[in-house]
Amino acid sequence: MTDTAMIEVRHVKKSFGTLAVLKDMSVTVPRGGVVSLIGPSGSGKSTLLRCLNLLAIPDEGRIRIGTHVMEFGKGHRMPKDRDLAAFRSKVGMVFQSFNLFPHMSVVQNVMEGPVTVLGRGRDEAREDALRLLDKVGLRDKAEAYPDRLSGGQKQRVAIARALAMNPEVMLFDEATSALDPELVGEVLTVVRQLAAEGMTMVLVTHEIAFARDVAETVIFMRDGYVVEEGPARQVIDAPREAATRTFLSHFH
Numbered sequence: 001m002t003d004t005a006m007i008e009v010r011h012v013k014k015s016f017g018t019l020a021v022l023k024d025m026s027v028t029v030p031r032g033g034v035v036s037l038i039g040p041s042g043s044g045k046s047t048l049l050r051c052l053n054l055l056a057i058p059d060e061g062r063i064r065i066g067t068h069v070m071e072f073g074k075g076h077r078m079p080k081d082r083d084l085a086a087f088r089s090k091v092g093m094v095f096q097s098f099n100l101f102p103h104m105s106v107v108q109n110v111m112e113g114p115v116t117v118l119g120r121g122r123d124e125a126r127e128d129a130l131r132l133l134d135k136v137g138l139r140d141k142a143e144a145y146p147d148r149l150s151g152g153q154k155q156r157v158a159i160a161r162a163l164a165m166n167p168e169v170m171l172f173d174e175a176t177s178a179l180d181p182e183l184v185g186e187v188l189t190v191v192r193q194l195a196a197e198g199m200t201m202v203l204v205t206h207e208i209a210f211a212r213d214v215a216e217t218v219i220f221m222r223d224g225y226v227v228e229e230g231p232a233r234q235v236i237d238a239p240r241e242a243a244t245r246t247f248l249s250h251f252h
């Protein structure tokens, strides 16, 4: 299935000083596929996502997103800023903290990247931003400022803002962890809609039921390794590894 893969991570290693965080990670996500990444705190989930959009630079290994390939380690140069920017623009990321610009309206937040990074005209960028806000159910909040929004609304703006860059893949790092429970559903609905539209996604989540329902594949990682990987229902409902069972028992 390698030829249809949208994301390919091969033997990626990443340390911070003497702390080896990713020990030998290989992950494949098919085009249009959704992978959920679960595991205990400190297992390297965020670091893997950060490596996928090169917010963190792997020490070794190879990452391919669509047609963009980056190789790291001996014999490979550090990527140039321009190459990093080109690679990152293909990868949308949504964080636990929404990171909206507080001094800009919702629509300005969504337009900002396309205008300043991609050089789009303001009218065109605004039109596109309004279409994306409509998609996440926030067309009527276009002129509001972030401090007037609920956490769920802020996170939907953050998703629209990431989509405005026209990414090939979307990464979600605990996108619902900071939300009040009653606001989680509206964000998951948007993620589910993106999955249905064929967006390739990697979701780091503690919403285990959601991970099972929306993802085809679940990866359980611990201490910088993949412990178990398989069809979502198998890994969640009938884990093969004792470590996966122990981890999942905390969610019942």
Ligand code: ADP
Residues within 6 Å of the ligand: 016, 019, 021, 039, 040, 041, 042, 043, 044, 045, 046, 047, 048
């Ligand atoms: P997870 O998202 O699974 O909780 P992380 O990838 O955030 O795990 O972190 C894995 C380990 O790497 C933790 O021990 C964390 O303290 C460490 N770590 C993450 N980022 C850095 C960094 N920039 N500098 C030093 N240590 C880091």
Ligand code: MG
Residues within 6 Å of the ligand: 045, 046, 047, 173
């Ligand atoms: Mg994390």
